Amino acid sequence: MISIKRAARAAAVLTGIGATALGAVSIAQADTPSSASSRHNGARTTAGDGTSVSVPISGRDRVYTADQTSNTVTVIDPSTNKTLGTIALGAQRLGATLSPQYTDNVGVHGLAFSRDDKRLGVVSVTSNTVDIIDTATNKVINETDVGRASHEGTFTADGKQFWVADRGRDTVTVVDAVHGGVIRNIKVGTGPSKVVLSPDGRTAYVNHISAPEITVVDVRTHKVLDNIKGLGDTFSSDEAISPDGKELWAAHKRVGLTSVIDLEHRKVAAVLKTGPDTNHPNFADTKNGSFAYLTVGGLDQTLVYRRSPGGTPELVTRIQDTGRAPHGLWPSGDGTRMYVGMEKSDAVDVIDTATNKVIDTVGVGQEPQALVYVPNAAPAGSAANLGRQGLGNAPRNVSTTLPDGTAGETMRPDNKGRQLEATIRPVSGLDMIQLQARGLQPTTTYQAYSVQKDGSRIRLLSFTTDSAGNAPQVLAFADFTGVSVSLSSEGKATAQTLARMSSAVASMHPGSDSAVEAADLLYCDCC
CATH class of the missing domain: 2.130.10.10 (YVTN repeat-like/Quinoprotein amine dehydrogenase)
Incomplete structure (x- = not known):
């Protein structure tokens, strides 16, 4: 059809x-x-x-x-x-x-x-x-x-x-x-x-x-x-x-x-x-x-x-x-x-x-x-039938803190990138809170917080890293009122959590190997 x-x-x-x-x-x-x-x-x-x-x-x-x-x-x-x-x-x-x-x-x-x-x-x-x-x-x-x-x-x-x-x-x-x-x-x-x-x-x-x-x-x-x-x-x-x-x-x-x-x-x-x-x-x-x-x-x-x-x-x-x-x-x-x-x-x-x-x-x-x-996509030079959806809502990349108190957004030497990035993007009346983690403890559950101006913390979400200590795409939708994001470690992930992650990968991509993480396909931060 x-x-x-x-x-x-x-x-x-x-x-x-x-x-x-x-x-x-x-x-x-x-x-x-x-x-x-x-x-x-x-x-x-x-x-x-x-x-x-x-x-x-x-x-x-x-x-x-x-x-x-x-x-x-x-x-x-x-x-x-x-x-x-x-x-x-x-x-x-x-x-x-x-x-x-x-x-x-x-x-x-x-x-x-x-x-x-x-x-x-x-x-x-x-x-x-x-x-x-x-x-x-x-x-x-x-x-x-x-x-x-x-x-x-x-x-x-x-x-x-x-x-x-x-x-x-x-x-x-x-x-x-x-x-x-x-x-x-x-x-x-x-x-x-x-x-x-x-x-x-x-x-x-x-x-x-x-x-x-x-x-x-x-x-x-x-x-x-x-x-x-x-x-x-x-x-x-x-x-x-x-x-x-x-x-x-x-x-x-x-x-x-x-x-x-x-x-x-x-x-x-x-x-x-x-x-x-x-x-x-x-x-x-x-x-x-x-x-x-x-x-x-x-x-x-x-x-x-x-x-x-x-x-x-x-x-x-x-x-x-x-x-x-x-x-x-x-x-x-x-x-x-x-x-x-x-x-x-x-x-x-x-x-x-x-x-x-x-x-x-x-x-x-x-x-x-x-x-x-x-080239030459608009031979008449026109800009017909265009709107403004998505424009004028630039995201913020806020600072982050790792469980040991060090800054997560600092670029590491030897081209390793940042350990923790936090991007806050307004969408549909809420904020899309996007985290990306690299090089944390493997198969470990972390709790992320919104840190307020007065230093108090509000829970955002929890996530679990893969076997390499990475979390390519972590998402939450809320009204973000903080000035930064911090992490605390909840310890090694339970067998139940790891099994659930593995099952999610298998259901989203039948026939894939276990190396393809759930986040790779869930939000497609992998183009």
Whole structure:
């Protein structure tokens, strides 16, 4: 059954029930390299998505962020670095989203765009939906219910299909991007996380959150061609393909590594130690050479590597971002700028790739995840059909105290990141209190408190760390009146608590190994 935007559903979207397209739909044919480049006057492609380089920044271009908490897509004019507004795909968290009658999207998270720059694909990870948006009008063309825990996807070269990875299943869902609806599901192995295409559009590459490998799929036949094994970790959250199609970089968020895959020989060329909460990679070809950019959320840094196809890349510099938790990033059409979303600051940094300096910062919707730059997305330069949902409610990152009295938010040496971060974000009349812990005592229960101005403490919540002493995503919703957050240790977690955590992981992701923590999937702080 095809699901069109705003149409009534037979069941609430939070159940994530998939849909099956009625009737026969032809398989999309990949564009040849010549036809793909002819649309851009013979320009080369960047990041394997078919967009052109050497296209000067203009008011016709757009930068988009997928805002997970406000359930919006923010639209930015890169010629002025001004936020034009947001496209609301659902209500803000809580409130209406908990209602069994709620029919809009939850967890706006993934982004991709068609090679003709006319369509934007948006993946909502909680409602398991894909929205196709007309970039000229900012209107939703169609919406499709897809697989469980859908995450990141891509358009085929002809723009007729959108392939999205279903983390909660072993499938990539193929969506009819023109009419809406599911064409078919391709089995690719457990926990697929993202799909990217080769520059010629003929080959798809899928990373996983449950296997240290990349699955290679023929786009025309939908057949699995190969599995590239030996990645640095089983959990690969994001990936990107280089402009020349020779390399694929796969980020391993939980362990702070990045695998560099040689696609010509289909083997791992290097595993880089990049830092805690390594998020998205991307590429920029500049007058100074070919570079890979990589966000490291736990260090608030964007790393820059000089590419060395077939060898080990060289770390050129570390860019200190202006906000917390850099996440998605994308180069401008001419490679002169890199745009980086700040997940815990609701902002986008603009980096000059010639100097690798942040030259501007732009406010966006709440909790930006994926980010894309689309040249010529708005040919008329319009900003029609935009609202203000999610804007003007910037979060606060407050200080924290560990059980031994030391500061938890201090950046630790040796690129270990902060031990305890607390982000307070207003949403739906309450505050979303988000904690992230690293390097605490393993399998230990902690009590978190809101510390008031007079030093008194109010209980917020309790949480249990994993076997590495981490808690990637801890959430509470309350009226936060404190000035900081403190922790006390409640001791080792009981066997019952650990069993409950393990059961939660198994129920959310059947077939996953025990290393995938509940928080990895519950709120998807793992893009």
